[in-house]
Each structure stands twice: as structure tokens, then as C-alpha cells.
Amino acid sequence: MSPSSPRRRLQGHRHGHFIGTYGLLTLTVMLFxxxxxxxxxxxxxxDNVSSILSNQSIPAILALGVTVPIASGNFDLSIGYGLGLAHVLVLxxxxxGGWPWPLACLAVVAGMALAxxxxxxxxxxxxxxxLIATLGTGSMMYAxxxxxxxxxxxxxxxxxxxxxxxxxxxxxxxxxxxxAYYVLGLVLVLWVVLERLPFGRYLYVIGSNPRAAEIIxxxxxxxxxxxxxxxGTVVGFAGVLLAAQQQIGNPSVGLDYLLPAFVGALLGSTAIKPGRANALGTLVAVAVLAVGLAGIGQLGAQFWATxxxxxxxxLIAVGLAGYSSRRQLRTDPAPAGGPPAAGPATTADGAP
Structure with a gap:
């Protein structure tokens, strides 16, 4: 074997890692x-940048909210219905009801957290x-x-x-x-929670291998x-913002946000931390969608283009997410983003 072969493989691995990590961010810049x-x-x-930031703030917040259960291997299809309920209930x-608006907002956020x-x-x-459970509860929220x-x-x-x-x-x-600052603040909070605190590491282990998570x-x-x-808490906050934006309670408006939220969260799992749902990747994915939709809209695309x-x-996001997960498993035997492998006598808190 040529001595340069391992070097070429290492360079190819680094190149693939760069594309997987920053490819979506690069695409955002190129599209812009x-x-x-x-x-x-x-x-x-x-004006256009401000319009994009304003119009995409609520989809971005929802995408960040759904990122958390996706990290644990679950899907929350009730977010669209919950958004509709939250914004109607605030108004x-x-x-x-004549409630002071701060109390109404807090009550709705707390109620959606409970839901x-x-x-x-x-x-x-x-x-x-x-999928089935949240579709059922979402239908009840719509009722x-x-x-x-x-x-x-x-x-x-x-x-x-x-x-x-x-x-x-x-x-x-x-x-x-x-x-836009709400979105950045939420990204920062989720980045700390998912990447720097035990809560996030546990969610990643659960999403990767629930049985192994129980064993340790x-x-x-x-x-x-x-x-x-x-x-649910994030959905409640998004509902408050939607009510402040719309200023009219429309019972069916929330469903329009369901698909963009999942697109952002799933596409985001292919960026920054490929193979797992993460807040920074979701933010980049939402930016790609926002720039793309704004661009094709200004080019005169028909209403069905969105x-x-x-x-x-x-579809592309799901395919890329699956590929990234398989690639991560081939290159790293440990659970992506999880804590170091614990011995049989180690508890969840890391104490012997």
C-alpha cells in the first residue's frame, strides 16, 4: 500500500467532516x-433582511422547540395544533376574559408546558x-x-x-x-442545555439507544x-408571539407552521453536529429555508411553490439525517453527543 494512502483517507475524512458540519451554512451564504x-x-x-428575520421567527422558534423531543428519539406532531390553541387562548x-396581558401570556405558556x-x-x-400519540392529542387541542x-x-x-x-x-x-433576538436567545439556551448540561447528554443517549440508557x-x-x-413550553411562547403578530384569533392558522418546523429540525440534524438534532444546526437550517423561500418569492413563484x-x-432532510446517523455510527462507536461509556456500576448521576 502506498504510504500516501492513509494520508489521502485522512484528508478525505476531514473533507467529509467539513462538508457535513458546515455544508449547510455554506449553502446559506451561497444562496444569499x-x-x-x-x-x-x-x-x-x-428591509428584506428585517422582513426575513421577522417572518421566519415563529417557524424558527417552533423548529427549535421540536428539536428537543427529536433529540430523545420522539416526534411531537401536536405543535401545529398547540400553536393554534395557544394563540387563540391568549387572545x-x-x-x-379581560385578563392583564402578562398574566394571560404566562398562563398560556404554563398550560402548554403541562400539555x-x-x-x-x-x-x-x-x-x-x-407519532400516533401526539397526532391524537393534537386533534384534541384542535377541538x-x-x-x-x-x-x-x-x-x-x-x-x-x-x-x-x-x-x-x-x-x-x-x-x-x-x-430575531428571541430566536437567538432560545438557540443559546438550547445549546447550553443540550450540549453542556447532563440533561442534553442524557437525551442524546436515550435517542441513540434507549435500552443502553436504562442499563446505565x-x-x-x-x-x-x-x-x-x-x-410544549416553546410552543406556548410561539403562540404568544403569533397572537401579538396576527392580533386576530384564527383557529386554523397553526397547522401552516407544522411542516416548516419539522423541516428545520430534521434538516438541522445534518449540520454543525451531523447525525443528531442540535440547536445551532436547526438555526442554520431555518436560515436556508428562509433565504430560499424569500428568494423564490421575489422571483415571482406561484403560491404552491412554498x-x-x-x-x-x-424528504431531503430525512434522507440526509439518516445518512449522517449511519456515517456517525461507522466513524464513532460511542453514542453521538453522549457521555463516555459508563461501567455497569455507574449511576445516571455519574456516581459509583
Whole structure:
């Protein structure tokens, strides 16, 4: 064998690692440059960038929320229904219930966190597949939404909504829309939780091999319930922002956000930390989708181009995620992102 063969293999491995880690980020930059060249008067402008950041903030928050249960090997299909319920419930409490808007927002976020925990209990203790369980609970959420609204819309009175409430979405800071800072803050929180705290490491081990997680002492059921509760909390926060944006309670609006959220989370598992769901990868994936959709929209694409783009990207994301996971298993025998292999006498807290 030629002495240069191991060197070529090492270079090829490094090249493949770079593409897997930063390829999606590179694609984002390339797309932005291409659309800037094609649409020089409208695309590379501050107004367009602000519009992209504002319009994609809620899909980004939902994608980050669904990333947490995906890390544990579960899927939360109730997020679209939960988003619709949360935003309708906020407006109902403020407009019809006369609640102060901060109390209404806190109550809705807490309620959605509880709903997420119920999802986790159904999945883990009733032993129902997460896809089926969350689809069922999501349908029940949709029924509650219809019951609250009576099938109609919730419209504020002549006085409108409190300016401080609508300012949650409409405000700007340093020239950029405030929702963009919510997204960055949530990315930072999830990065710390998933990458730097035991909670995240346990979720990755559970998602990689639940049986092994139980053997080394990780309480898998409890952490999966926590993952669903985290997802519900994020959905509740996204519902508050959607209510501040829409300012009208529409019982069916949440379903439009379901597919983009899963596309972002699954596509994000192929970037930054290929082979596992991660917050930074989800952010990059959402950026790719945002730039792509904004570009094709300004090129005059028909209305059906958006669902076509999202659907095709979802298929590509699932395929790439599976490939990244298989590649990670071939190159690293340890669970991706998990803690070092523990001996038989090691507990979940790392104590002997």
C-alpha cells in the first residue's frame, strides 16, 4: 500500500467532516449571494433582511422547540395544533376574559408546558408511539380551539390590544425586529442545555439507544416527559408571539407552521453536529429555508411553490439525517453527543 494512502483517507475524512458540519451554512451564504446577484435592488437590503428575520421567527422558534423531543428519539406532531390553541387562548383571555396581558401570556405558556408533559406521559407510560400519540392529542387541542372560538375568529374591540402586548412582536432593537433576538436567545439556551448540561447528554443517549440508557441508570421515561414539556413550553411562547403578530384569533392558522418546523429540525440534524438534532444546526437550517423561500418569492413563484419547497426539503432532510446517523455510527462507536461509556456500576448521576 502506498504510504500516501492513509494520508489521502485522512484528508478525505476531514473533507467529509467539513462538508457535513458546515455544508449547510455554506449553502446559506451561497444562496444569499446568488439571490443578491439576481435581485440586486430588492434582496440584499436591510428591509428584506428585517422582513426575513421577522417572518421566519415563529417557524424558527417552533423548529427549535421540536428539536428537543427529536433529540430523545420522539416526534411531537401536536405543535401545529398547540400553536393554534395557544394563540387563540391568549387572545380569548385578553379580549373576552379581560385578563392583564402578562398574566394571560404566562398562563398560556404554563398550560402548554403541562400539555407537553401530558404528551410525554402518554408516550412513555401508555407506551403509544409518539407519532400516533401526539397526532391524537393534537386533534384534541384542535377541538378545544374550535370550542373556544365557536368556529369563528376572536376579534379585539375598538380599543384594540394593549400596545405593550403587540410590541412583543412589532418592536425593533438596534434596527432589527425583536423576534430575531428571541430566536437567538432560545438557540443559546438550547445549546447550553443540550450540549453542556447532563440533561442534553442524557437525551442524546436515550435517542441513540434507549435500552443502553436504562442499563446505565438514566431514567428514560422521566427525561422524555421533560423533553415533551420543553417542547410544549416553546410552543406556548410561539403562540404568544403569533397572537401579538396576527392580533386576530384564527383557529386554523397553526397547522401552516407544522411542516416548516419539522423541516428545520430534521434538516438541522445534518449540520454543525451531523447525525443528531442540535440547536445551532436547526438555526442554520431555518436560515436556508428562509433565504430560499424569500428568494423564490421575489422571483415571482406561484403560491404552491412554498409547500412544494418545504415538502421536497423535508424528504431531503430525512434522507440526509439518516445518512449522517449511519456515517456517525461507522466513524464513532460511542453514542453521538453522549457521555463516555459508563461501567455497569455507574449511576445516571455519574456516581459509583
Amino acid at each position: 449571494l446568488v439571490f443578491s446577484l439576481v435581485l440586486p435592488d430588492t434582496f440584499p437590503t436591510q 380569548y383571555l385578553i379580549v373576552d 407537553g408533559a401530558v404528551n410525554g406521559v402518554i408516550v412513555e407510560f401508555a407506551r403509544i408511539d409518539s 378545544v380551539t374550535g370550542w373556544i372560538t365557536g368556529g369563528g375568529r376572536i376579534v379585539p374591540g375598538s380599543d384594540g390590544l394593549p400596545a405593550a402586548f403587540t410590541g412583543l412582536y412589532d418592536s425593533r432593537f438596534l434596527g432589527l425586529p425583536v423576534p 441508570g438514566i431514567p428514560t421515561r422521566r427525561y422524555c416527559v421533560y423533553a415533551f414539556a420543553s417542547s 409547500p412544494l419547497f418545504n415538502g421536497a426539503t423535508l
